[in-house]
Amino acid sequence: MINDCYYDSYDKKENLHFDSKVVHGALGCDPITGAVSFPIFQTSTFRHRTFDVSTGYNYSRLQNPTRQELERTMAILEEGTEAFAFSSGQAANMCVFGLLKKGDHVILSDDIYGGTFRICQDIFSGLDCEFTYMDMANLEQVEAAIRPSTKMLFVETPTNPMMKVADISALAEIAHRHNLLLVVDNTFLTPYFQKPITQGADIVVHSGTKYLCGHNDVIAGIVVVTNQELADHFRLQMKSRGNGLTPFESWLILRGLKTLSLRMERHDQNAKKVVEWLRTHPKVKKLNYAGLGGMISFETDSAETVKHLLSDVKMILFAESLGGTETLITFPLTQTHESTPPKVREALGINERFVRISIGIEDPDDIIADLEQAMG
Numbered sequence: 246m247i248n249d250c251y252y253d254s255y256d257k258k259e260n261l262h263f264d265s266k267v268v269h270g271a272l273g274c275d276p277i278t279g280a281v282s283f284p285i286f287q288t289s290t291f292r293h294r295t296f297d298v299s300t301g302y303n304y305s306r307l308q309n310p311t312r313q314e315l316e317r318t319m320a321i322l323e324e325g326t327e328a329f330a331f332s333s334g335q336a337a338n339m340c341v342f343g344l345l346k347k348g349d350h351v352i353l354s355d356d357i358y359g360g361t362f363r364i365c366q367d368i369f370s371g372l373d374c375e376f377t378y379m380d381m382a383n384l385e386q387v388e389a390a391i392r393p394s395t396k397m398l399f400v401e402t403p404t405n406p407m408m409k410v411a412d413i414s415a416l417a418e419i420a421h422r423h424n425l426l427l428v429v430d431n432t433f434l435t436p437y438f439q440k441p442i443t444q445g446a447d448i449v450v451h452s453g454t455k456y457l458c459g460h461n462d463v464i465a466g467i468v469v470v471t472n473q474e475l476a477d478h479f480r481l482q483m484k485s486r487g488n489g490l491t492p493f494e495s496w497l498i499l500r501g502l503k504t505l506s507l508r509m510e511r512h513d514q515n516a517k518k519v520v521e522w523l524r525t526h527p528k529v530k531k532l533n534y535a536g537l538g539g540m541i542s543f544e545t546d547s548a549e550t551v552k553h554l555l556s557d558v559k560m561i562l563f564a565e566s567l568g569g570t571e572t573l574i575t576f577p578l579t580q581t582h583e584s585t586p587p588k589v590r591e592a593l594g595i596n597e598r599f600v601r602i603s604i605g606i607e608d609p610d611d612i613i614a615d616l617e618q619a620m621g
């Protein structure tokens with residue numbers, strides 16, 4: 246078959262800095278019309294001009310130019326070989342764990358997003374896979390937990406919601422010495438602050454819903470891989486599960502990505518100011534911040550303080566999720582980490598006195614003033 250496609254080749258823009266790459270994407274402009282805003286190819290199928298001649302696109306479940314522009318852009322930003330855009334972070338993670346075979350074992354961060362824990366415990370444990378949860382910063386403990394059946398290390402860094410940080414390069418060294426895959430969930434820092442593949446990770450996964458999108462208006466997931474074999478796995482998963490991101494939502498993420506650097510910089514600056522203010526607040530007992538990015542969490546003096554805080558915030562929104570322009574405050578106990586077993590939650594400190602805040606890009610003085618009046 247002749248592949249007659251205008252969208253085939255694109256420039257990896259290796260000569261550009263990261264801040265320019267986010268703006269200019271993979272193709273950036275439409276190669277046919279020159280449209281500066283990459284078109285939304287809202288089509289389910291593609292016409293073949295004649296027998297044995299294809300544009301390279303057949304059916305949007307398999308490939309769609311708008312989704313492909315997002316995927317190529319993410320591969321460029323994370324410095325992987327290929328990327329895949331899924332209908333949610335959960336869909337992306339389902340396909341990551343889809344790499345497992347019966348009897349395989351995985352070592353994961355003990356403090357991970359509750360939904361990831363649910364995938365492991367409620368779905369893959371039933372398929373005879375085994376999961377061990379631990380502090381991935383403790384490298385000796387990680388190495389000691391490796392079994393002959395271990396297939397993968399899965400790490401969130403910083404973790405959700407305790408902001409624990411792991412050493413990706415050291416984990417990659419351990420993983421590769423034992424012939425394991427290292428998967429990093431890079432949702433919290435994004436490639437603006439952290440590029441796990443450059444530190445040895447094999448797969449990067451994102452809830453694209455968060456900072457990549459940046460505007461709290463899309464649910465999306467991204468997987469970035471480092472070799473052909475992994476790419477084939479995710480291509481088959483997307484084709485078979487039918488969980489690729491829609492053209493419009495792909496376009497929204499592409500649009501969000503253009504301001505990724507600006508937003509991340511502002512989230513980071515704002516978070517540092519809020520952290521400074523919280524540090525001396527008499528009702529804050531333990532503050533968690535990774536030193537980078539826009540996510541913070543803290544334990545207060547009482548459940549009563551949390552009740553007031555969540556009820557009385559005005560500009561700040563009491564809502565799940567993170568990574569958008571608006572500051573959101575979350576109660577992990579009953580929201581994001583409801584699926585985490587009570588024993589694990591208790592050990593980590595996810596209790597009725599604990600909140601997580603995704604610092605937005607508003608004026609930091611307004612964020613602090615709102616917290617001040619709501620905390621009393």
Ligand SMILES: Cc1ncc(COP(=O)(O)O)c(C=O)c1O
Pocket residue numbers: 333334335336358360361401405430432433451452453454464465466566581
């Ligand atoms: C770190 C992390 N990974 C994965 C997910 C799942 O992503 P989604 O909600 O887009 O399905 C989330 C969602 O909160 C998350 O915080």
